[in-house]
Amino acid sequence: MDRVRNVTGKTKRLPRYVREQQMLDAAVQMFARRGYHAASMDEVAELAGVSKPMVYLYLGSKEELFLACIRREAGRLLDAFAGQVNQADAPDQQLWHALRAFFVLVAENRDSWRVLHQQAPAHGEPFAGEVAAMRTAIIAFAADLIDQNIRSRGVSEATEHDVSALAHALVGAGESLADWATEHPDEDPATTARRLMNFAWMGLDNLLHGSIWRP
Known part of the structure; x- marks a missing residue:
């Protein structure tokens, strides 16, 4: 065979x-x-x-096979999120490219996302730990982008906790939207990424008043 x-x-x-x-x-x-x-x-x-x-x-064994699946898919997701980013780009462009690559990967590999975000956390260690490590790396990447943007605008009031909280909120929103996108196969991944950019980068107030972020 x-x-x-x-x-x-x-x-x-x-x-x-x-x-x-x-x-x-x-x-x-x-x-x-x-x-x-x-x-x-x-x-x-x-x-x-x-x-x-x-x-x-x-x-x-079956456990080792499941763990190998999680590690491979987590690596692919991290590569998709951070691998397309050019550090010379503006922070919003870096986030845009990262989100678009992420949602393209989810759209093209819905089974992969279900294993990582639904199956692995539900079955405890060591599976949940592998996903948690992947999530920590993505949050660190998001925090760095947010911190870059804060520094570039000279905002002195923002604390380390502010940056960390916003990064967690951004990643959580991305995960929730990925869950939604897996159930809507007709949704274009770039459209999904743009939705999150407008929600997270522009903010709800600007969005509701018609101020739209565009790539």
């Missing part, structure tokens, strides 16, 4: 990394749609097109 035919007509074994990614893809889909407890290793193996012993050999 783990062989493919090359251009010469001979078969060759797929690299281990490629096969592991196929198994993880299948596992993410099964965990997202059936839940951690209901999903079986038989189903993961069948969906990945491999034998169950191969899943155990490559990725270990």
